[in-house]
Amino acid sequence: MANIRLVGARALLIEVDEPLAWHAELWRRRESGELTARDIVPGARTVLVDGVPDPGALMSRLRKWRPDTTAAPESGPLVEIPVTFDGPDLAMVADRWACDDRGVAERMCATEFRVAFSGFAPGFAYLAGLPPELAVPRLETPRTRVPAGSVGLAGNYAGIYPTASPGGWLLVGRTDVRLFDVTARPPALLTPGTRVKFTS
Amino acid sequence: MITVVRAGPLTTVQDLGRPGWAHLGVPVSGALDAPALRLANRLVGNPDGTAGLEITAGRYAMSVARAATVALTGADAGLTVAGRPAPFGAPVAVPNGATVEVGPARHGVRSYLAIAGGVDVPAVLGSRSTDTLSGLGPKRLCDGDELPLGEPTGEPSGVDFVPTSVPRGDLVLRVRLGPRDDWFTDPTELLTEAYTVDVNSNRVGARLTGRPLTRAVTDELPSEGIVLGAVQVPANGQPLVFLADHPTTGGYPVIGVVDEADLPLLAQARPGDRVRFRLS
Numbered sequence: 001m002a003n004i005r006l007v008g009a010r011a012l013l014i015e016v017d018e019p020l021a022w023h024a025e026l027w028r029r030r031e032s033g034e035l036t037a038r039d040i041v042p043g044a045r046t047v048l049v050d051g052v053p054d055p056g057a058l059m060s061r062l063r064k065w066r067p068d069t070t071a072a073p074e075s076g077p078l079v080e081i082p083v084t085f086d087g088p089d090l091a092m093v094a095d096r097w098a099c100d101d102r103g104v105a106e107r108m109c110a111t112e113f114r115v116a117f118s119g120f121a122p123g124f125a126y127l128a129g130l131p132p133e134l135a136v137p138r139l140e141t142p143r144t145r146v147p148a149g150s151v152g153l154a155g156n157y158a159g160i161y162p163t164a165s166p167g168g169w170l171l172v173g174r175t176d177v178r179l180f181d182v183t184a185r186p187p188a189l190l191t192p193g194t195r196v197k198f199t200s
Numbered sequence: 201m202i203t204v205v206r207a208g209p210l211t212t213v214q215d216l217g218r219p220g221w222a223h224l225g226v227p228v229s230g231a232l233d234a235p236a237l238r239l240a241n242r243l244v245g246n247p248d249g250t251a252g253l254e255i256t257a258g259r260y261a262m263s264v265a266r267a268a269t270v271a272l273t274g275a276d277a278g279l280t281v282a283g284r285p286a287p288f289g290a291p292v293a294v295p296n297g298a299t300v301e302v303g304p305a306r307h308g309v310r311s312y313l314a315i316a317g318g319v320d321v322p323a324v325l326g327s328r329s330t331d332t333l334s335g336l337g338p339k340r341l342c343d344g345d346e347l348p349l350g351e352p353t354g355e356p357s358g359v360d361f362v363p364t365s366v367p368r369g370d371l372v373l374r375v376r377l378g379p380r381d382d383w384f385t386d387p388t389e390l391l392t393e394a395y396t397v398d399v400n401s402n403r404v405g406a407r408l409t410g411r412p413l414t415r416a417v418t419d420e421l422p423s424e425g426i427v428l429g430a431v432q433v434p435a436n437g438q439p440l441v442f443l444a445d446h447p448t449t450g451g452y453p454v455i456g457v458v459d460e461a462d463l464p465l466l467a468q469a470r471p472g473d474r475v476r477f478r479l480s
Contacts (some may be wrong), residue, residue: 008458009458043425122224175247188224
């Protein structure tokens with residue numbers, strides 16, 4: 001069973017193997033009125049449930065809940081992101097992956113990614129799906145400005161910068177797809193659990 | 201409409217923020233001293249969550265292109281209207297076209313100026329707050345900016361005196377240890393050490409300096425969700441207490457969480473002020 005930790009007076013952190021399945025399960029229970037929470041935030045190996053009136057009571061209820069782990073991986077929306085693979089760090093990644101530039105693009109396009117969690121900036125999604133052996137480091141000195149739409153890699157994650165910002169991810173390409181629109185609901189294109197395919 | 205004559209070191213539009221979007225990486229934002237903003241709004245007859253101005257360290261001036269009621273709360277600073285001294289923590293009538301000036305903050309850091317009707321910039325995800333981390337909401341105010349005002353909906357309060365809420369002297373913050381207190385050799389060091397508010401504190405967080413906390417687990421923490429008031433300990437061992445513009449996820453361990461009721465006090469602490477923690 002999941003390890004559950006109290007976080008302050010109004011939140012719980014659930015440590016789980018399938019954060020996305022738990023995120024979906026908690027979201028469903030909130031929609032149905034069984035759970036009162038302001039935020040349900042997946043992490044790499046956790047789900048934070050914040051804005052909870054009585055975390056102690058929720059903790060005992062949570063121990064009886066189980067996410068539907070069978071339905072989760074293939075369900076959820078699929079978003080295709082057209083990418084031009086011409087990033088400044090493409091050669092560095094190709095070197096790490098022991099292939100050429102085109103090999104990086106092919107590998108990226110052959111991988112079905114999933115939004116594991118968000119952070120860093122509104123609409124910035126950490127895309128899981130690459131195997132551990134393809135992990136890459138961050139730049140030792142982050143760039144002071146990474147253009148919006150830049151597609152990057154760090155560790156095992158891929159990510160797309162929704163807006164121009166400083167950043168240390170290795171940049172392999174760029175896209176014109178709009179990732180964050182404050183007038184849309186939800187405002188982010190890539191929400192937790194969304195499947196992502198890159199096309200070149 | 202108001203016209204900013206002098207924006208001062210940092211003045212932003214703030215309401216009670218945009219909660220509920222953390223799973224998409226959107227910080228909550230909103231007034232750091234929310235009770236002070238609520239009070240200012242009540243004094244001028246606005247609903248609690250109406251957008252006002254968060255004035256950091258004072259030295260702000262604006263002209264108001266209509267007759268209006270304003271109120272100044274939070275960090276204690278001199279208020280003048282058309283050159284005449286006006287009371288702090290009370291509704292103040294401003295004649296059409298008059299200049300409203302806020303002097304340097306005498307105690308505390310952040311003053312709140314509410315205007316009857318509120319600052320009516322477009323709401324972004326349900327809030328007019330400037331988020332200094334993500335850039336959502338209106339930009340920080342600059343000299344010459346013009347901001348629309350909403351229509352007043354209520355009558356100014358009859359209260360004619362409100363005591364200042366900004367404390368003086370050492371600050372004691374109530375904290376609950378966890379969720380990652382087990383990543384430290386002795387998490388109770390947080391409770392025994394005294395810390396100093398660092399000059400690099402901002403709307404994202406209050407940086408504290410003191411004896412570095414030592415890690416028992418030196419692994420990299422997989423990114424996880426962060427709550428308001430989380431005391432994160434980065435690699436240098438110096439605690440950082442997250443305030444309204446905090447990132448939604450992070451990869452450094454959180455040793456404890458400060459009670460939400462104490463965060464406004466921390467937001468009013470000045471660089472060099474002493475801070476201690478005690479168990480909630």
